[in-house]
Amino acid sequence: MGLLAKGKPVADKITEEVKKEVEQFKGKNIFPKLKIVRVGEREDDLSYERAAVKRMNSCKIECEVLELSADISQDDFAQELKKVDGDETVHGILLFRPLPKQINENDVKFIISPEKDIDCFNPINVAKVLEGDETGFPPCTPTAAIEILKHYNVPLKGKNAVVLGRSMVVGKPAAMLLLKENASVTICHSKTENLPDVAAKADILIAAIGKSNMVTSDFVKEGAAVIDVGINVDSQGNMTGDVNTTDCIEKCGLITPVPAGVGSVTTAVLAKHVVKACRQINNNIE
């Protein structure tokens, strides 16, 4: 029977560390601050925003939300974003994506300075993900997956990690982060032949495909660590992951639940990124 690896203890520990650093900053009259930029009122964004605001509060990080109209023009949006980026009291900026259709992401993605770009919007941070450059900010969700693996002492070095999914928000950065931890990494996707066989060779399996309960026990190697990054909603309106937890828990060594798994760690990573940005902006003060 595998360990049900909940996100809460991981998030709690990160929160405690972040709080300590925020206290130290305050002793130097530096007040770490996150600015959330939301365009429109999508339910997903609002739900994540509530969780992020709550987390920043528990971390004593200042947090402001800039809400922009869903029909804002490209020019007005660019101007608003420049203003946020230019605000010296702001250390980290979280911009919800996708942006509405009238806004061309390519034309605005350089506006957030790489130093404040804590959720990997600016191509300079995207490049740092591929390079494994630790001054950058990989997206929060795959970073949360790695935090969970580390917290539960899952060996990564030299191990066989398989990532199901190749998105820019989870799959590819997760692969690069695992590589940075010296795992051997396989990236699979919808075109992969014999997917269950490939997955069943993984010591660490990251599921980020976006198909409810797709990963069953035949995907899982005995004793493997299974990290479920999926967030799906089933026909009854319940939140489900990409992994059929009930079917897999017997066989695996560790498995994260959905909800209460990876999702509950992402806002803690966001907070960690805000203090990291604050530290880097203030020249790595101790």
Place this chain on the structure above:
Amino acid sequence: MGLLAKGKPVADKITEEVKKEVEQFKGKNIFPKLKIVRVGEREDDLSYERAAVKRMNSCKIECEVLELSADISQDDFAQELKKVDGDETVHGILLFRPLPKQINENDVKFIISPEKDIDCFNPINVAKVLEGDETGFPPCTPTAAIEILKHYNVPLKGKNAVVLGRSMVVGKPAAMLLLKENASVTICHSKTENLPDVAAKADILIAAIGKSNMVTSDFVKEGAAVIDVGINVDSQGNMTGDVNTTDCIEKCGLITPVPAGVGSVTTAVLAKHVVKACRQINNNIE
């Protein structure tokens, strides 16, 4: 007995295609031009430069070399590079790396415009490699490996590709390019456990580790395509690859020699990138 997949026919075919496009450009009074920027006189650089100049000549692409002193200052170097980038007659810029120690790559890597950055120096092109954005310019060597696989009709979609090595010049971009072709991709490195076993599951094996003859037949699956990106020099001064070709050729389906394999295709890819840059700069004229 596997096919010895030489680079020359691949390079020849690319050269022919490039020549045709150069002719079309000339009909519109556009003259594709490569500028090579070399700092100092390292033998590796000089050797590649000679090959590149020769290839541009056969493609009828204009080619100029800017040679800078090995002890040039950071400021002078930045100024020279800006001048090259600002030259409207130049469509592609190849800068040899690594740069001498007194030059901080981080401070100059944005100078070459992404549109002219045909060998992936600017982070904007690095980001495009991870994103699989086809407007970018992945490094020439891994691109040459993919060109060879395509030329010899090696199926990639859904297949199991294993990349040995995780450098920014070969391993990681090769993995991203294979992913773009819908292969499942495993990235291995010096910390990988059971490396021969992992390699021996590959339908496509890319060796880019930098250890002479390290890949022996126990790394090779029956019928696999083996692409040797290694360039090493043995104790007798002979050029060797990462793959022991004699040992592997019986078992594999296809194998590239060293020399006369991947290396002979890179300058053709360079030429292809120059005309692509020229096309994109001129707004995709037909």
